[in-house]
Amino acid sequence: MASLKDLRLRINSVKSTRKITSAMKMVAASKLRRAQSAAEAARPYAQRMERMLGALAGSLAGQAGAPRMLSGTGSEAVQLVVVVTSDRGLCGGFNGSIVRQSRIFVNDLLRQGKTVKLLLVGRKGRDQLKRDFGALYLDTYENIGKRGVSFAEANSIATRINLMFAENQFDVCTIIYNRFKSAIAQEVTRQQLVPFPVPAVAADAKADSAKALYEYEPSEEAILDELLPRNLAIQVFRALLESNASEQGARMTAMDNATRNAGDMINSLTIRYNRTRQAQITKELIEIISGAEAL
Amino acid sequence: MAETVEFELVSPERLVISEPVEMVIVPGAEGDFGALPRHAPMITAVRPGVIDVYQGGKVSQRIFVAGGFVEVTETRVTMLAEEAMKVGDLVADEVEARVKASKDAIDAADGEAARQLAQRSLAVALAMKDALISKKAH
DSSP states (O other): OOOHHHHHHHHHHHHHHHHHHHHHHHHHHHHHHHHHHHHHHTHHHHHHHHHHHHHHHHHHTTOSOOOHHHHOOSOOSEEEEEEEOOSOOOSTTHHHHHHHHHHHHHHHHHHTTOEEEEEEESHHHHHHHHHHHGGGEEEEEOSTTTTSOOHHHHHHHHHHHHHHHHTTOOSEEEEEEEEEEETTEEEEEEEEEESOOOOTTHHHHHHHHHHHOOEEESOHHHHHHHHHHHHHHHHHHHHHHHHHHHHHHHHHHHHHHHHHHHHHHHHHHHHHHHHHHHHHHHHHHHHHHHHHHHO | OOOOEEEEEEOSSOEEEEEEESEEEEEETTEEEEEOTTOOOEEEEEOSEEEEEEETTEEEEEEEEOSEEEEEOSSEEEEEESSEEEGGGOOHHHHHHHHHHHHHHHHHOOSHHHHHHHHHHHHHHHHHHHHHHHHHHO
16 A cells, blocks of 8 residues: 555645646647637638639639649649648647548558658657658658748748649649647648649639629739649648647647546545545554553 | 728738728739729739828828739729738848848759749849838838
8 A cells, every 4th residue: 555655745746747737728728819810810811812713713714724733734643742730749639630640541542553742740740650651751841830820931831832843743732731620629631732623612703703804914824823822822821820720729628638637636646645644543543542451 | 082992901911901992003913003993803913012002192001012913893902912011111121131031042042943933032022122212212
């Protein structure tokens, strides 16, 4: 049976653990708020971009010579997969679920005989996938979104993808990230970036643009050529923002659970401590009384 | 009050401006143009430069944009800027540093695509410098 001293030490150590987890929970909560508002602030741009793309794609639909980024290279042999994870752990199943999904997806592609190239964002995913797919790594990014995700960071990743596409280094690009549903729920999302699937609004926009009949300067194709790489950057940016918000949400939930578990643990340990103490006192009393009786 | 057009300027990070204005002058890819209410609908690429917002017959705001796209309809002007800041907020030293950094990037670039990219960022930086000079002139 554990001695009183051992129990006391144990209780103290669990108490300090609880302090840490509850502090982490609070930090995550405030970061979550910031990440959420950043994600909301970025929404107008994405919406308007979508509207413009819809109008353009609508007017170009059915015409030959659509940019490759929209129509694809006509092959699917080389696949680029971007996996977005976090740099830090202690956030529940956040990284685990991404890694699991990525593994399934990549294995699937490999089985179909495709060439896979990986771009890793975040230290955790890089470490966990290294054993299986280390040879497929093109590059890894760290410290993204340490002080809130900036567009410049997303742009540097997108530029990399654009350059590679321009040099025909891949045919299809997919990004895997956690989409933020609520503070307690994230959803692993797989989104195709290249060739870009025309947003669903395109159908409406088509009817719209038929009414509006935009003039284009310089030409539709030239604008699309510019707009698509931009759009890619926006999609990456959005994925990073979503992932960042999800990470904070996941960490908040995980730390909340940890804090609660530590509390339960302290309670049960305290009860055991008190019982042991009482038992010891009783034992000493019995010894004294029986000693006195023997006289 | 004169007729107005709904002007929106959005950068990837946030909605910078959203207000009714009388006219905006936009540095389009094929020449500057002013967008008044009931302008014919158009979508245009924008080169790096300064957007002048007109309110009450005179320039009320001057905003530097690092290129992007603008969508004009009869009732609204939507500008998607890669980067946007008030001309008043430009700092000479920072602009100089940017020009220099882009020039270095051109020298260091390997491959055609990378070089083009660096050249674009140089164009942005130079346009920024012009905006700064025009600020002093105003």
